[in-house]
Amino acid sequence: MTATPARGGPVASASTGSGDRSPRRRTVGLVVNPTAGHGRGREAGRLASQLLTRAGIEVLDVSGASVADAVARARAAALDGLDALVVVGGDGMVHLGVNATVETPTPLAVVATGSGNDFAQVLGLPVHDVAASVAQVVAALERPARAVDxxxxxxxxxxxxxxxxxxxxxxxxxxxxxxxxxxxxxxxxxxxxxxxxxxxxxxxxxxxxxxxxxxxxxxxxxxxxxxxxxxxxxxxxxxxxxxxxxxxxxxxxxxxxxxxxxxxxxxxxxxxxxxxxxxxxxxxxxxxxxxxxxxxxxxxxxxxxxxxxxxxxxxxxxxxxxxxxxxxxxxxxxxxxxxx
Incomplete structure (x- = not known):
């Protein structure tokens, strides 16, 4: 997947003429492993992006040409102030996401579609269900993130x-x-x-x-x-x-x-x-x-x-x-x- 350069932090919605502000639009980075689930990862990433967008969330593709490139792009985006970094794949993508978001203010979100999804299972997250995973991410964006080691x-x-x-x-x-x-x-x-x-x-x-x-x-x-x-x-x-x-x-x-x-x-x-x-x-x-x-x-x-x-x-x-x-x-x- 071609990487789209990460942009700035979360985007605020424009103020209404009455002085009230509509809810701030959330912005997430998305990293996809196209080979996860024996090749099903690319379609899972496409579906996750569509569902997040339909939920009113801005999606920035920060996937890279290699693992090292993806980590660098994702970490730069995380440090720039995303509401979350969403990884689509198995435990290998979780590993990438951990190295991109650790000790940053950006939380990690997991859409578990790999052949091994141990971290997602331990956290009680949906597995091999993109719609349920995205729904969980959308709901969790409205709550404080969980701190883990x-x-x-x-x-x-x-x-x-x-x-x-x-x-x-x-x-x-x-x-x-x-x-x-x-x-x-x-x-x-x-x-x-x-x-x-x-x-x-x-x-x-x-x-x-x-x-x-x-x-x-x-x-x-x-x-x-x-x-x-x-x-x-x-x-x-x-x-x-x-x-x-x-x-x-x-x-x-x-x-x-x-x-x-x-x-x-x-x-x-x-x-x-x-x-x-x-x-x-x-x-x-x-x-x-x-x-x-x-x-x-x-x-x-x-x-x-x-x-x-x-x-x-x-x-x-x-x-x-x-x-x-x-x-x-x-x-x-x-x-x-x-x-x-």
Missing amino acids: AVHVEAVVPGGRPHDPAHGDDAWGGRWYAGVLSLGLDADVNARANTYSWPSGHGRYVRAVFACLAGFSPYGYRLTTDAGTQTFRGTLVAVASSSQIGGGLRIAPDAAVDDGLLDVVYATELSRRGILRLFPRLYRGTHLSHPAVHVVRTRSVVIEASGDGRVPPVAFADGEVVGPVPLRAQVHPGALRVLA
């Missing part, structure tokens, strides 16, 4: 020191997420599932689990949290601000999006048979009672490779590639405003 993740050097060009490090400013950072078998499964065009939703993750288990061996982790440091050979690590990933996996069932804490869920070494027995419990959120599964609640965590086991896989956040360990994740309470 955002998590900043950045590369660090071994020992936890941030990358610094002055020390000859490869500087990386990091990024934000609002769902779950995956750094174990869960990340490997995410990467593999992204290569599949079928089945939809969590079915892709089930298929990817079996593919990733072939030849699996444990990773070596060192986790440093507010409670101290744990070193172990393990199967998965998830740093969660939200409770759900993978189209319905309740990886951190007790995580809350607005409690100012991260739930670090990790599993120590398991056999392939043990992993297969544990996996179905992730959908029910009952895996936390398994003796190999542990949870640490913390405000920040540094994840490193311990050297005892395979190097952990490239991390994913909200289903999007972040980068290799070592990484630091830190929660910022209430840094994101959402229409929910």
Whole structure:
């Protein structure tokens, strides 16, 4: 979709001759993923724009030629004073929207049409129903936005020191997420599932689990949290601000999006048979009672490779590639405003 340059902030309606003012016209930015929902995203974006316009809302298309371009355009628009930034798609578009609106006055709104819509489901938003989603956005524009936590993740050097060009490090400013950072078998499964065009939703993750288990061996982790440091050979690590990933996996069932804490869920070494027995419990959120599964609640965590086991896989956040360990994740309470 061709991007339309963002304009200024919300537009006020003209004053009537009697001195009364009609209600101010709302202005939202719209970002669409045309490939969401296996190609249905473009039509969903067109319908969302039409419905918002019919509701009397001015719509500015701030989609870009690439993800980086879209984030830059959307963030510029958010800083310019939109009433909301509306993203149309799945969790990948939510990730884009988080990075565009975090720590700005502009709230994020979600029209969930992707193959995975975990963040929308956690917030109780409509899924795969554009009309209901737009109706919810229109109604929510008349209420204060909800403040939820955002998590900043950045590369660090071994020992936890941030990358610094002055020390000859490869500087990386990091990024934000609002769902779950995956750094174990869960990340490997995410990467593999992204290569599949079928089945939809969590079915892709089930298929990817079996593919990733072939030849699996444990990773070596060192986790440093507010409670101290744990070193172990393990199967998965998830740093969660939200409770759900993978189209319905309740990886951190007790995580809350607005409690100012991260739930670090990790599993120590398991056999392939043990992993297969544990996996179905992730959908029910009952895996936390398994003796190999542990949870640490913390405000920040540094994840490193311990050297005892395979190097952990490239991390994913909200289903999007972040980068290799070592990484630091830190929660910022209430840094994101959402229409929910």
